[in-house]
Amino acid sequence: MPANLPAEAKSKLAKYSEARTVEEKIRALEEFLSSVPKHKGTENLREWARRRLAELREELEAKRRKRSGGGPRFFVEKSGAAQVVLVGPPNSGKSSLLAALTNAKPEVSPYPFTTQKPTPGMLKYEDVEFQVIDTPPVVLDKPDSPVNSRVLGLARNADVLALVVGLDEERPAATLNRLASLLAERGILITKSRGLVRIQKTRSSNGVKVVGSGRLVGFTEEDLVRLLAEYRIYNAIVEIEGPVTLDDVEAAIFTSRVYKPTIVVLTKLDVPGAREKAEAIKSRAPSDVPVIPVSTKTGEGLQLIGPAVFKSSGIIRVYTKQPNKKPDPRPLIVPKGTTVLEAAERIHPRLAKNFKYAKIWGPSAKYPGQRVGGSHTLEDGDIIEIHA
Ligand SMILES: Nc1nc2c(ncn2[C@@H]2O[C@H](COP(=O)(O)OP(=O)(O)O)[C@@H](O)[C@H]2O)c(=O)[nH]1
Ligand SMILES: [Mg+2]
Known part of the structure; x- marks a missing residue:
């Protein structure tokens, strides 16, 4: 309303x-x-x-x-292919998870609030590394707590979120919902199944323009223009993704909402009754939020986290090579959807400027050594030889 x-x-x-x-x-x-x-x-x-x-x-x-x-400084310089921020209530097993996945040695204890500042570690996955950040716990009973603001600040800056909830809790599903709500209230959406609105005020006098592939639910474009005018916004580009209500539009006037690729890590899979709870949560999670039950005590499930983070991060690996030489074993990390010309630009602006063509081997090539132009879209595992 x-x-x-x-x-x-x-x-x-x-x-x-x-x-x-x-x-x-x-x-x-x-x-x-x-x-x-x-x-x-x-x-x-x-x-x-x-x-x-x-x-x-x-x-x-x-x-x-x-x-x-x-x-304390509440910011961690990014390193590796993507930054993963662990978010969860006290004693959910965040520090144990960091210790199990990376070389870092955070303090683990049965007492809540042991972790006071963000602590990074590196998680290896095939030939890339992800930076995993352990954080102080969020306080679900006090949404306005300053600790929450700091942790959510880290979350907003992350590439991937990992929501961490212990299966030793009586109702882990409820905790997970409260975590998701806390994030949503601060403008961080963990699934694309809800709509997203972005309002960009413009200096032009072209009026309000609605763009994007979204759908207006229960209101018309005229209603939207009228609502913005109430807030003295007369010229703007309104970008809409997914199903969007007029309330979403109003919220977007004040908060900038972002979508964060998210995985859910359910810890303490080794405790009695954990498997049933994990299955129930899995069956109800949105399709773009993978749920991974693990135990840091037995090691079960831990190997699934790397691949899930990789998939969620939206990055691909491309291997460059020189003519008549072997490809460089160190991947070039680029976002999904990157073209040959954009990859050349990453390597060196001059390479993009003088670009002639490229030869491609791997998933995006029709046949090994296919000759392609700058607009060819790359895929994970491609080998690319740029001719300039
Ligand atoms: N049984 C079991 N206990 C765990 C597991 N992971 C963590 N714990 C215990 O849960 C408590 C809190 O762990 P910690 O990693 O400090 O949680 P944090 O507060 O979220 O950082 C400690 O007593 C851990 O030993 C697990 O996979 N299984
Ligand atoms: Mg901790």
């Missing part, structure tokens, strides 16, 4: 959108919250404003800490 805001609340929101500093944003949001009427229609919006305010205050606090030189 759209919020139908009074003019004053809308102008405060506009002030928030135009604010430049964190302090200005905080002030504008506080003013907004005191001017917005409290009824069902504004519930989502007030919820969003409260959360955003909590995040901004945390941001301000972090800046102060930084200025005084103290406090």
